[in-house]
Amino acid sequence: MIPERAITLAVMAGLLGVALWAVVADAPFTITLATRAAILALAAVGLNIALGIGGLVSLGHAAFFGIGGYAMGILASHAQSYTPLDLGLMTVEGTKSMPVIWLVAVLAAALAALLIGALSLRTSGVYFIMITLAFGQMFYYFAISWSAYGGEDGLSIYVRNGFPGLDTLDPIQFFGLCFAALCVGMAIFARLRGSPFGLALNAARQSPARVAAVGLRPVRLRLVAFVISGAITGLAGALFADLNRFVSPTMLSWHLSGELIVLIVIGGVGRLAGPVVGACLFVALEHWLGGLTEYWQVWLGAALLGIVLFARGGVIGLLTGKAGPHV
């Protein structure tokens, strides 16, 4: 059976290889697909911290993804219309600089995750799933009714935001940025999973009472994990909005929350490269099956049912021959 580390390296090399091959073959659309996969994978890496290590089945991560997207949309729309952003106490200029947008996206998503987490982590199990879903939906409806930033129609940005020293309009350079962000996200995940904090969080998933008995507070561990998780997903949202140069309430829809969970489960829950495997397969399926039939999601649903009922552990579970770091 293949060790997990080899799979991780192979998958990352594969994603990078596809993008580089597309440059040589002059196939910019394939680069866009690879970029899309990298960004979705980053969002799912964020969710994997809460879901895979902490066991928190959050069905509201689209909220953080969308908040990241709107952070980009709002800042960039103010920059392109040269109107300052009125925050009540002070006004700020909009910006087209990616690092600033990323920082704002990460902070805004972390703040939202802190609020949602503080409320929803008072409960667990089925309640937690329903509450994260409901709060996610709250942001969705808020975005729809918030007509100042496009409401239901969303916000278009004419030119992709800039990164110092790079030409982000060149597909491969933008892919490079997203790929680097994915690597950083995965490094954080790996570092976290092996750290005392990650071990405690993992223990809190398996037996909260014992963790409490050794003097750690499970709820606090989960809240910290949830905030980090939301922040990473928020960064992915900002990148996703920049990829499409468009942000709309669809980024906040609960289908996206469901799809992020699907990505993780296809790859393998709690696996470092699980989200990447899932995202690559998902984007490929979406592209190929979507070209064959308009109703490709029927087959996605059927495949998903098959994985849940018969192939617990996902693709990486099948390859390594172990159901997972945990079941």
Place this chain on the structure above:
Amino acid sequence: MSAILIAEQVLNGLQFGVMLFLMAAGLTLIFGVMGLINLAHGALYMTGAFAAAAVSAATGSFLLALIAALAAAALAGVLIELLVIRRLYAAPHLDQVLATFALILIFSEGTRWVFGSFPLYLDVPEMLSGPVTLPGGIQYPLYRLALIGIGLAIAVGLWWLTTRTRLGIRIRAGENDREMIAALGVDISRLYTLVFALGAALAGLAGALVGAIQSVQVGMGEPVLILAFVVIVIGGIGSIRGAFIGALLVGLTDTLGGIFLPALFALVMAPDAAAQAGSALASMAIYILMGIVLVWRPSGLFGARA
């Protein structure tokens, strides 16, 4: 803002609330008895609405359409219980979420495949169309009034079923201790199928009833499903009474908030900004309500367990 408008909006809120109750009652029974989170409940709502629209278009009878909705949703419920859901009772919540999410994809896209992407329409029956004049001179659509009546009747029926019948005793016993009632000779898997079919039929009925005042389209069940979750979080899992109170609270908050919050903001703000802030806040009102209930009572108003 006149008293008549307020009374009308309260009735609208009640009508919305009782329809939510039909959804939430089935969900909360399934949670309570089987411990299962069923995201596909909205798909059953949609199934009912589509079955009703198809039968109504073929026969012209609203009564037959309602019967078709009940039968189709119950049948779909029994099928997915036997084929999929049954394998998930002992599984972790993550698997339940995924499998029922997969069912949504299959149902939604499958329905689109069969019926196309255009919305269908279901007409309000002749007998129930047109307005009635209520005491106080309020003109109100008879059909919506009938919905309130049907919803309340079903609430009473469910109360009777769960507290006064043998099946109800088994359902409540199943909520408390499934091993024990299985040991006492109750066929637990048949009970589960039955409860699931009952919940599905209620969802299908709600879909058909609401389908006559909205359009019947793919994905119509999902907003209702999420509101039903909010209802259950507020009411407490497994409690029919909680689902009823929660549904009315959510229905009234959503309807009245949408009307009165913009008006309230208009008292202190410019009309433009008031409409903006009011509608934004109104769209979040029920979730804020849910947040308050959570802080106050994490297991819901009538929930026994957290």
